[in-house]
Amino acid sequence: MSSPQDLRYTRTHEWVRVExxxxxxxxxxYAQNELGDITYLELPEVGSEITQNEPLxxxxxxxxxxxxxxxxxxxxxxxxxxxxxxxxxxxxxxxEEAWLLRIRPTDPSQIEALMSxxxxxxxxxxxxx
Amino acid sequence: xxxxxxxxxxxxxxxYERHLALGARMIPFAGWIMPVQYSGxxxxxxxxxxxxxxxxxxxxxxxxxxxxDAVAFLQHVTTNDVSALEPGKAQYSLLPNERGGVVDDIxxxxxxxxDGYMVVVNAANHxxxxxxxxxxxxxxxxxxxxxxxxxxxTGMIAIQGPEAQAITQRLTSIDLTTIxxxxxxxxxxxxxxxxxxRTGYTGxxxxxxxxxxxxxxxxxxxxxxxxKDNGLVxxxxxxxxxxxxxxxxxLYGQELADDICPLxxxxxxxxxxxxxxxxxxxxxxxxxxxxPPRKLVGFRLTERSGAPRTHYPVQVDGREVxxxxxxxxxPTLGENIGLALIASEQAGVGxxxxxxxxxxxxKGVQVRTPFYRRAK
Numbered sequence: 001m002s003s004p005q006d007l008r009y010t011r012t013h014e015w016v017r018v019e020x021x022x023x024x025x026x027x028x029x030y031a032q033n034e035l036g037d038i039t040y041l042e043l044p045e046v047g048s049e050i051t052q053n054e055p056l057x058x059x060x061x062x063x064x065x066x067x068x069x070x071x072x073x074x075x076x077x078x079x080x081x082x083x084x085x086x087x088x089x090x091x092x093x094x095x096e097e098a099w100l101l102r103i104r105p106t107d108p109s110q111i112e113a114l115m116s117x118x119x120x121x122x123x124x125x126x127x128x129x
Numbered sequence: 130x131x132x133x134x135x136x137x138x139x140x141x142x143x144x145y146e147r148h149l150a151l152g153a154r155m156i157p158f159a160g161w162i163m164p165v166q167y168s169g170x171x172x173x174x175x176x177x178x179x180x181x182x183x184x185x186x187x188x189x190x191x192x193x194x195x196x197x198d199a200v201a202f203l204q205h206v207t208t209n210d211v212s213a214l215e216p217g218k219a220q221y222s223l224l225p226n227e228r229g230g231v232v233d234d235i236x237x238x239x240x241x242x243x244d245g246y247m248v249v250v251n252a253a254n255h256x257x258x259x260x261x262x263x264x265x266x267x268x269x270x271x272x273x274x275x276x277x278x279x280x281x282x283t284g285m286i287a288i289q290g291p292e293a294q295a296i297t298q299r300l301t302s303i304d305l306t307t308i309x310x311x312x313x314x315x316x317x318x319x320x321x322x323x324x325x326x327r328t329g330y331t332g333x334x335x336x337x338x339x340x341x342x343x344x345x346x347x348x349x350x351x352x353x354x355x356x357k358d359n360g361l362v363x364x365x366x367x368x369x370x371x372x373x374x375x376x377x378x379x380l381y382g383q384e385l386a387d388d389i390c391p392l393x394x395x396x397x398x399x400x401x402x403x404x405x406x407x408x409x410x411x412x413x414x415x416x417x418x419x420x421p422p423r424k425l426v427g428f429r430l431t432e433r434s435g436a437p438r439t440h441y442p443v444q445v446d447g448r449e450v451x452x453x454x455x456x457x458x459x460p461t462l463g464e465n466i467g468l469a470l471i472a473s474e475q476a477g478v479g480x481x482x483x484x485x486x487x488x489x490x491x492k493g494v495q496v497r498t499p500f501y502r503r504a505k
Contacts, residue, residue, distance in 0.1 A: 063165070065436070065438065
């Protein structure tokens with residue numbers, strides 16, 4: 001497993017990419033692979049607040065519905081309507097086309113505390129066994 | 130997303146190593162460790178609908194029922210009419226309890242030579258069924274019947290889909306066109322002695338194949354090879370569930386339970402009240418006379434939402450009238466479908482219902498079932 005180097009990761013399999021004052025969040029390749037065929041996505045509206053470690057939305061596969069947890073706190077400034085319309089994009093491009101939300105972080109130091117790519121890969125590899 | 134804990138505890142079928150080699154995701158199921166998917170549930174589902182899929186059913190139980198009073202015993206413990214079953218034929222049936230609920234749903238096969246029956250039971254109910262049948266055999270000491278659990282000696286796989294017959298025919302000298310629906314024949318497949326039955330749990334044509342347990346891997350391998358050019362794929366429990374739901378086949382624990390009457394589940398056709406006395410007959414007859422209080426209905430959701438899932442509440446005009454027994458995103462129809470057990474007065478094709486999904490009432494409408502019926 002080798003996750004993109006420029007992202008930070010959570011133990012609940014979300015990622016964060018810092019882009020200036022904003023942060024983009026999504027779910028990892030490991031997460032989409034574990035879920036299987038993704039059929040539905042529920043995300044918060046633009047303007048709403050998300051709180052670190054709290055559920056921000058739901059991703060459903062044929063098998064099950066799973067919560068998506070907020071990797072950091074902040075206000076939603078944009079959400080990816082394309083992936084809401086075509087949730088299977090998450091299976092094909094979890095780090096690029098299937099980003100979920102852009103948020104304005106409340107406390108940027110939360111991002112630093114998340115796992116690096118190496119740490120996440122080690123964590124996810126262990127979770128898989 | 131919450132991390133799944135990888136679970137690898139459970140009994141293994143003889144095909145376990147093959148599933149790993151095929152890249153299957155394994156899950157615990159009824160005490161077994163079984164493949165839930167290989168290439169993906171939607172791909173496997175679609176392959177079974179359009180080409181063919183191969184399923185490991187090694188978790189299912191097989192019981193051999195023989196003896197001079199085998200028919201009388203089976204008549205007593207099942208709802209369908211076993212006396213109508215000719216050699217080489219099979220029937221869907223139920224093991225009822227005294228209250229008119231269901232202990233398990235089963236397939237009863239009469240052996241082609243006419244010498245006894247094989248009863249195939251659900252993995253989740255296997256031990257319970259064996260105990261139940263033993264208890265009722267003991268209570269009927271007037272009947273000379275022998276029940277033997279042959280599951281540990283029996284391998285079971287299924288090949289299902291429009292290409293199933295063409296693929297299977299390459300490996301057997303039995304003329305498969307002579308095996309009708311719910312019939313079986315004895316013969317060799319891939320040089321292995323087998324029972325080949327035209328039964329299944331997908332709504333497609335296809336076969337369930339029984340061999341000695343140590344030979345089932347050989348038949349699996351031969352079918353995988355023979356089906357290569359027909360698009361045969363291995364298919365897991367995930368696709369099995371969505372396929373059977375589209376075909377409106379019940380799953381024990383969801384559409385059937387010890388407190389759900391077969392009449393409520395729409396399985397009156399498998400209950401023969403006129404065949405004579407059997408366990409639970411009076412309770413079922415009383416419900417028939419009074420009319421079942423609940424009814425299993427099919428529905429589709431008409432709003433965009435997540436999938437309806439087992440136990441989600443069902444409402445009409447804001448009032449709870451029942452619950453979802455099974456639901457899913459239907460790969461064939463591309464919409465959310467489900468079965469719900471609701472108050473009979475609310476049941477009716479075209480009538481509305483709401484499914485409460487994470488606190489939100491999502492609109493739906495009752496539809497005819499099965500959701501999918503294959504072209505003959």
